[in-house]
Amino acid sequence: MLKVEHLYKEYNENVKVLFDVNFTFEDGKTYAIIGSSGGGKSTFIRCLNMLEVPTSGTIELDGVKVNDPKTNLEDIRAKMGMVFQNFNLFEHMNALDNVTFALRKVKKMSKEDADMKGKELLEQVGLGHRFDAYPHQMSGGEKQRCAIARALAMDPEVLLFDEPTSALDPEMTSEVLKVLQSLSHQGLTMIVVTHEMNFAKEVADEVIYMDKGNIVEHSPAKEFFEHPKTKRAQEFLANMI
Amino acid sequence: MNFDVSIIEKYGPLILSGLPMVLFISAVSAVFGFLIGLLAVFLRGRNKVLKTIVNGYIDLIRGTPVYVQLIFFYLGLPGLFPGFNPPEVLSCIIVFSINSGAYLSEILRAGVEGIDRGQIEAAKALGVSKSDIARHIIFPLALRNVLPAVMNEFITLTKETSIVSVIGVADMMYRYNNVSASTYSTFEPLLVIFIAYYILNVILSQIGRFIERKLSYA
Numbered sequence: 001m002l003k004v005e006h007l008y009k010e011y012n013e014n015v016k017v018l019f020d021v022n023f024t025f026e027d028g029k030t031y032a033i034i035g036s037s038g039g040g041k042s043t044f045i046r047c048l049n050m051l052e053v054p055t056s057g058t059i060e061l062d063g064v065k066v067n068d069p070k071t072n073l074e075d076i077r078a079k080m081g082m083v084f085q086n087f088n089l090f091e092h093m094n095a096l097d098n099v100t101f102a103l104r105k106v107k108k109m110s111k112e113d114a115d116m117k118g119k120e121l122l123e124q125v126g127l128g129h130r131f132d133a134y135p136h137q138m139s140g141g142e143k144q145r146c147a148i149a150r151a152l153a154m155d156p157e158v159l160l161f162d163e164p165t166s167a168l169d170p171e172m173t174s175e176v177l178k179v180l181q182s183l184s185h186q187g188l189t190m191i192v193v194t195h196e197m198n199f200a201k202e203v204a205d206e207v208i209y210m211d212k213g214n215i216v217e218h219s220p221a222k223e224f225f226e227h228p229k230t231k232r233a234q235e236f237l238a239n240m241i
Numbered sequence: 242m243n244f245d246v247s248i249i250e251k252y253g254p255l256i257l258s259g260l261p262m263v264l265f266i267s268a269v270s271a272v273f274g275f276l277i278g279l280l281a282v283f284l285r286g287r288n289k290v291l292k293t294i295v296n297g298y299i300d301l302i303r304g305t306p307v308y309v310q311l312i313f314f315y316l317g318l319p320g321l322f323p324g325f326n327p328p329e330v331l332s333c334i335i336v337f338s339i340n341s342g343a344y345l346s347e348i349l350r351a352g353v354e355g356i357d358r359g360q361i362e363a364a365k366a367l368g369v370s371k372s373d374i375a376r377h378i379i380f381p382l383a384l385r386n387v388l389p390a391v392m393n394e395f396i397t398l399t400k401e402t403s404i405v406s407v408i409g410v411a412d413m414m415y416r417y418n419n420v421s422a423s424t425y426s427t428f429e430p431l432l433v434i435f436i437a438y439y440i441l442n443v444i445l446s447q448i449g450r451f452i453e454r455k456l457s458y459a
């Protein structure tokens with residue numbers, strides 16, 4: 001369980017990006033975070049694994065306070081994978097090494113074991129034929145699927161996605177969304193910032209609508225799209241169509 | 242015009258016998274210079290005090306000629322501390338290491354600054370430790386960014402070692418001094434040195450290109 005309480009984030013003294021965000025992500029569910037640009041979605045998701053340090057509030061993963069200087073951040077991060085908009089693959093490593101890097105360095109796995117696991121994961125995301133490809137030799141969709149395999153390699157409890165398809169054209173978007181769909185409801189908690197309303201509607205259990213630094217509304221996906229409660233969510237959805 | 246091939250035939254090998262010394266001082270200084278450069282980049286990022294010290298070192302080295310630095314170290318310092326009498330070759334290695342370290346640290350720093358932060362964030366998000374990120378992500382990416390400049394610095398270093406005869410180290414210029422003193426020829430022995438340095442640096446830049454190709458993963 002990932003619990004967020006009274007989360008505040010300011011970048012500079014005056015730029016208040018998140019204020020008093022409260023939410024509990026339940027295990028195994030898939031969440032879609034939607035909202036207009038600049039609403040703080042990325043900031044929120046990046047606070048969850050401390051890529052941004054919260055100004056105040058608490059984030060707790062299974063009862064362990066994530067934003068506590070005494071907590072071993074590396075252990076926490078190993079349990080929370082992240083997939084980025086721009087893939088962020090290690091340019092100097094091929095697909096397989098990208099996937100196995102953390103297995104070898106963080107989990108201290110032998111190269112043989114790591115390679116075996118890495119190959120399995122790459123096959124799972126449809127890259128069984130691309131083990132040796134370097135990022136610059138892959139298409140955007142392939143890069144993102146490789147990045148997903150890299151995050152999965154650590155057997156995370158939670159997987160964070162920050163607009164995983166925004167840098168992709170429609171065809172590649174659908175191949176990546178298929179992978180996301182296949183991962184959902186397999187025990188992994190998925191938190192996906194997205195502009196893909198169909199994905200939110202069809203795959204997510206819950207939709208979280210953020211605006212101006214706060215969660216304005218959250219409800220089961222079907223309910224959210226059929227009967228948005230708040231005026232702001234109604235307007236947002238009206239503009240999306 | 243008087244050009245005497247026999248001088249080259251007779252004294253060429255003697256002059257070229259100074260080449261291993263050039264290679265030795267350059268190679269050892271390149272290795273230590275690189276390590277000093279890395280250390281300087283690392284220390285610079287630690288805190289304000291270290292940053293000031295490292296910047297002072299870089300400014301001082303870059304603001305003075307290496308020729309003066311060498312003589313200062315070999316003759317100047319013993320003037321201040323009479324017991325301090327460093328051997329010639331060691332003096333050269335120390336001075337050239339410290340000198341190229343300053344230039345290399347600037348180059349490497351630019352390499353680190355040019356790295357795409359996203360890849361560092363990706364490694365952090367996987368729970369990779371800071372030291373593993375530095376070794377396996379930052380270092381290779383930074384080096385790849387600036388490899389041509391690093392190789393260029395090694396070439397510059399090799400050329401600059403041609404001043405070591407000033408403190409009596411037996412490199413090619415030192416041999417030249419001996420040869421021209423006994424034969425009164427200047428052109429022929431210098432031509433040998435000219436060509437030797439040129440070929441050496443052509444080889445070095447080829448090695449550099451080869452490594453660049455290796456690191457471009459194409």
Ligand SMILES: Nc1ncnc2c1ncn2[C@@H]1O[C@H](COP(=O)(O)OP(=O)(O)OP(=O)(O)O)[C@@H](O)[C@H]1O
Nearest residue numbers: 011012015017035036037038039040041042043044
């Ligand atoms: N590193 C930063 N320094 C200062 N301000 C920042 C920083 N990152 C984001 N911001 C500001 O914080 C606000 C929220 O940004 P954030 O990226 O979290 O929004 P978002 O909902 O993800 O938007 P988008 O849909 O465009 O990705 C914006 O006003 C942005 O300008």
Ligand SMILES: [Mg+2]
Nearest residue numbers: 041042043163
């Ligand atoms: Mg964003």
